Amino acid sequence: MSLRHPVITRFAPTPSGELHVGHVLAAWRARRLADVHGGLCVLRIENIDADRTRDPRWLAGIYEDMQWLGIRFDGEVMLQSRRMGEYAAALKKLRRMGVLYPCFCTRADARAQWTEMTSAPHAGWHMHYSGHCRMLSDDRIAELIAKGVPYAWRVNMRLVEELIGCPLWEDLQLGVRRCVPSQCEDAVLARKDIPASYHLAVVVDDAAQRVNLVTRGADLIEYTPLQRALQALLGLPTPLYAHHVVLRDTGGKRLAKRDHACSVRSLRAQGISAKQLLSAVQRAAERGGVWTGWG
Numbered sequence: 001m002s003l004r005h006p007v008i009t010r011f012a013p014t015p016s017g018e019l020h021v022g023h024v025l026a027a028w029r030a031r032r033l034a035d036v037h038g039g040l041c042v043l044r045i046e047n048i049d050a051d052r053t054r055d056p057r058w059l060a061g062i063y064e065d066m067q068w069l070g071i072r073f074d075g076e077v078m079l080q081s082r083r084m085g086e087y088a089a090a091l092k093k094l095r096r097m098g099v100l101y102p103c104f105c106t107r108a109d110a111r112a113q114w115t116e117m118t119s120a121p122h123a124g125w126h127m128h129y130s131g132h133c134r135m136l137s138d139d140r141i142a143e144l145i146a147k148g149v150p151y152a153w154r155v156n157m158r159l160v161e162e163l164i165g166c167p168l169w170e171d172l173q174l175g176v177r178r179c180v181p182s183q184c185e186d187a188v189l190a191r192k193d194i195p196a197s198y199h200l201a202v203v204v205d206d207a208a209q210r211v212n213l214v215t216r217g218a219d220l221i222e223y224t225p226l227q228r229a230l231q232a233l234l235g236l237p238t239p240l241y242a243h244h245v246v247l248r249d250t251g252g253k254r255l256a257k258r259d260h261a262c263s264v265r266s267l268r269a270q271g272i273s274a275k276q277l278l279s280a281v282q283r284a285a286e287r288g289g290v291w292t293g294w295g
């Protein structure tokens with residue numbers, strides 16, 4: 001695999017709060033990689049979750065902050081909220097392939113199953129779904145649906161492996177990796193409340209925007225094999241990846257969205273210039289992601 005031309009990268013923020021320094025790194029890196037290769041960089045707003053992205057100021061803030069930083073994007077902005085029909089079509093295709101199953105579990109059920117499975121008392125962030133509903137009989141499924149129990153659609157990754165095997169993907173820095181579907185979680189592709197999910201939308205949209213170089217934080221690398229498998233199932237081209245460091249404070253803690261002190265808006269209000277911010281972000285990336293502010 002090698003870079004295809006023109007190189008098309010993307011910045012895909014979720015407007016669920018103010019942009020912070022981590023977003024600045026992601027946006028700058030995407031723009032920079034496009035420029036280095038004489039390519040394009042597109043913008044996608046990941047707002048399938050109307051509740052999390054309800055405040056219109058957050059979307060307006062993205063445009064404003066990017067303009068202030070001098071980071072521009074090519075072509076039209078893609079808004080995921082307008083693409084539910086595309087996600088429904090992809091979901092239908094996967095359902096027809098027989099790789100999806102309804103999951104009736106609540107969050108509490110999933111946590112309890114996970115604890116039982118691993119005998120770990122604290123179900124943390126990286127709790128994996130137990131596969132409970134993969135085992136339900138057709139009769140039981142029909143019964144629960146008839147009762148009106150809400151359900152999500154999950155993808156049966158063991159079955160996916162039988163269909164597509166173990167496809168490769170490549171990261172510019174990390175090299176070629178193999179996706180082993182059966183080692184991926186049976187992810188939710190359509191939520192109970194939204195007929196789509198991040199994973200489904202991201203593969204459909206990267207293809208629709210012709211993105212061939214996905215630049216994003218290394219915190220998402222654990223999902224790349226799953227997304228690679230979905231690309232294979234849906235017959236979509238697979239992009240190259242360029243995962244970058246995630247910014248952390250000196251104590252090693254990830255800079256979070258909630259941390260207002262690191263938001264672009266508040267730094268701007270403190271009189272920091274766009275140039276200062278961009279160079280501080282680049283320095284942090286060179287230091288392996290350690291954010292020390294202006295020191």
Ligand code: GLU
Pocket residue numbers: 012013014046202215216217220
């Ligand atoms: N929307 C995601 C975020 O804000 C990024 C998804 C991706 O780059 O694949 O973190």
Ligand code: ZN
Pocket residue numbers: 102103104105131132133134
């Ligand atoms: Zn379930």
